[in-house]
Amino acid sequence: MNKTIKRIIAIARKEMLHIKNDPRSLSIILLMPVFQLIMFGYALNTELQYVDLAVIDYSHSTASHDLVQKFTGSPFFHVYHYEGQFDKLDELFLSREARVVLLIGQDFASDLATQTQSSVQILIDAVDPNAAHMIRNYCSQVIQNFNAANNISLPTPFQIETSVWFNPDMKSAYFFVPGLLALLLIMICALLTSITITREKELGTMEQILVSPVQPQEIILGKVIPYVFISFIIAGLILFIGIWLFGVPFVGNLILLTILSLVYVLTALSLGILISTITQTQQVAMMIALVITLMPTVILSGFIFPIASMPLPLQYLANIIPARWYLTIVRGIILKGNTLQQLIQPTLVLLGMTLLLLAIARRKFSANLEK
Amino acid sequence: MIKIENFRKNYGDIQAVRGMCFHVEKGELFGLIGPDGAGKTTLMRAICTLLVPDDGVIEVDGLNVREHVTEIRNLIGYMPQRFSLYQDLTVDENMQFFADIFEVPQDEREQRKKELYRFSHLEAFTKRKAGALSGGMKQKLALSCALIHTPKLLVLDEPTFGVDPVSRQEFWEILHEIQKGGTTILVSTAYMDEADQCDRIGLCFNGEIVGLDTPQKLKNDFxxxxxxxxxxxxxxxxxxxxxxxxxxxxxxxxxxxxxxxxxxxxxxxxxxxxxxxxxxxxxxxxxxxxxxxxxxxxxxxxxx
CATH class of the missing domain: 3.30.70.100 (Alpha-Beta Plaits)
Structure with a gap:
């Protein structure tokens, strides 16, 4: 046992030397998460701002001015008055001068005064359906505010009181920081481990190490240890930037997150090991690692697209994506302050996946050169 | 030291080795001479337990390669073909790593390294990266790494490949020195002129041993x-x-x-x-x- 540990340390120390001797790769590995985070942080901003809103006001009344004022007051809209002809309205959308048009009818004020009910028309450019959906929500909110301010209450059978929890401002940073954590950890771990093992095969040094007292599992463990450390540095970096630059709250237990992240990192490393056992060159290993981690994690893990909105077969498929379970864990801990009891299911799934991957990898990893 | 009887190995439909038989005695410097594709590497890998024979028996120091994988690996020093070491590690780091994985006790290490440096004359380059060494020096470093745990049997697969003639001569002199220390050496080469350096040679062709004796005897018998x-x-x-x-x-x-x-x-x-x-x-x-x-x-x- 003592000898085993010594041999693992020997392999790990050599791997550290490789990493130390290649500072360029190391800095790419460490800077990539920072760049991605910042890019996602500013590009993947689902909060809309300065949406061009064209107003056509045929009412010209105090009431209609009040309503327009409500829109102008929101940072969400950039309001201007449309002076053109009514039948050229679609030109506004075609030329992208407006994404939403607010049409206030002639009888708006009088209807309000007499019947206490009136209607306005809102036309939305739905080329980007998500944005259109949000614009509609914002518009109805502004109109509700207007109604409330004017003491207009409609007789409704029941009222829906919506209250958004855990991310009341619907900030996108809250969802992409955990998402990126899940994505980058699996990508980097699987990639680095698969490359490091295939590199020895390519160099022919694997042949030499195999003819030594070192056991295959010791080679694997020794090679993986340095990358576990690097993964944790990356995870720490992402969390730090997420909290410090994007104001993501951290309500849960950091130790619990660390332990469960270790489970996820192990899943990712096992995946990398499995890839390395079935490939012979670094290039192939890299391609496979990228293909099976990047796309599925982005698309199927619930990172960007909610799993509930997928067709049923894809929902089943999503279950085999490790990031899908880790996302539940990270979001749970960071945003909701989940405890281990509440996260026992995703944790067990990840552990199961790790064991399965390792078992396959161990079978495929040959202690000699027979295929 | 090595006993090979009717060893056969196929890669799919290709018969790489078709029934080789020979023995290597303790303390002998045995050369496998033959062109590329003659089956030398396959044979050496099988001796090092990296390949499993399809047929026949291979024994190393009385141990069958099918059953005693770990024991055999412990007593062999192996230098694979075109072995290039870790280019980004220094001479000393490479030797240190192999000393680690072969479990050379700390107190013997310095002594052993000193001995190996005496052969290889690499002492002046301990801090140099292996990738920055000349071809001949790389081979000497690889040899030193294979010898760090004082193996009973040294298996070298085309160690002088691509090395200049002067370094090749020097390399063979080192091998003779090592042999004097009691180590059995099995070496392969495609350079026919190196055959005379060996005690006995096996001429490999097309997966078979076509000639087997001392170089002198083979010549006399012609x-x-x-x-x-x-x-x-x-x-x-x-x-x-x-x-x-x-x-x-x-x-x-x-x-x-x-x-x-x-x-x-x-x-x-x-x-x-x-x-x-x-x-x-x-x-x-x-x-x-x-x-x-x-x-x-x-x-x-x-x-x-």
Missing amino acids: KYMIYEIRNENLYRLRDFFARHPEIRTTQLFGDALHVSFLENPTESNWRQYEDEFGDTFTKRSQISPDIEDIFLDLMENHNG
Whole structure:
């Protein structure tokens, strides 16, 4: 046992030397998460701002001015008055001068005064359906505010009181920081481990190490240890930037997150090991690692697209994506302050996946050169 | 030390090794000589337990390679073909790593390294990266790494490949030194001229051992006369001799033709050849065969 540990340390120390001797790769590995985070942080901003809103006001009344004022007051809209002809309205959308048009009818004020009910028309450019959906929500909110301010209450059978929890401002940073954590950890771990093992095969040094007292599992463990450390540095970096630059709250237990992240990192490393056992060159290993981690994690893990909105077969498929379970864990801990009891299911799934991957990898990893 | 009986190995439909038999004695420097694709590497890998024989028996120090994988790996020092070490690690780091994984006790390490540096003269380069060493020095470093745990058996797969002649000579001198220390050495090479450096050699061709003895014995046993013949028109000369049935083999060696005769030709035979050829031979002399002549003879004989 003592000898085993010594041999693992020997392999790990050599791997550290490789990493130390290649500072360029190391800095790419460490800077990539920072760049991605910042890019996602500013590009993947689902909060809309300065949406061009064209107003056509045929009412010209105090009431209609009040309503327009409500829109102008929101940072969400950039309001201007449309002076053109009514039948050229679609030109506004075609030329992208407006994404939403607010049409206030002639009888708006009088209807309000007499019947206490009136209607306005809102036309939305739905080329980007998500944005259109949000614009509609914002518009109805502004109109509700207007109604409330004017003491207009409609007789409704029941009222829906919506209250958004855990991310009341619907900030996108809250969802992409955990998402990126899940994505980058699996990508980097699987990639680095698969490359490091295939590199020895390519160099022919694997042949030499195999003819030594070192056991295959010791080679694997020794090679993986340095990358576990690097993964944790990356995870720490992402969390730090997420909290410090994007104001993501951290309500849960950091130790619990660390332990469960270790489970996820192990899943990712096992995946990398499995890839390395079935490939012979670094290039192939890299391609496979990228293909099976990047796309599925982005698309199927619930990172960007909610799993509930997928067709049923894809929902089943999503279950085999490790990031899908880790996302539940990270979001749970960071945003909701989940405890281990509440996260026992995703944790067990990840552990199961790790064991399965390792078992396959161990079978495929040959202690000699027979295929 | 090594016992090989009827060893066979196939890669799919390709028969890489088809029934090799030979023994390597303790303390011997045994050379496997043959061109690429002769099955040398396959055989060495099987000895090192990296490949499992399809048929036959291989024993290393009395241990069967099928059953005693770990034990055998512990007593072998192996230097794979085109082995390039860790280029980004220094000479010392490479040696340290192999000392670690071969569990060389700390207190013996310095002594062992000193011994190896005495052979390799790499002491001045301990802090240099392996990738920055010359070809000959790389091979010496690789050898040092394979020797760090004082193995009983040293297996070297084409260690002098691509190394300049001076470094090759030096490398062989080191091997003789190591052999004096009691280590059994199995070495393969495609350079025929290195055969004389070995105690005994096995000539490998097409997955078989076609000749097996001491280099001297192989030469003594060669019963055909070899003449070295020169003429300005070497290719015509070769074609001319190849047509004659009493000639066994013809082979170009640089600016001369080696011709082996079934019967020793008389002076009148030579005159007849010159008449038929239509030119005099600038030089002809009987030579003693070297390993390459023997190998080529065996090879052609084998094909026929």
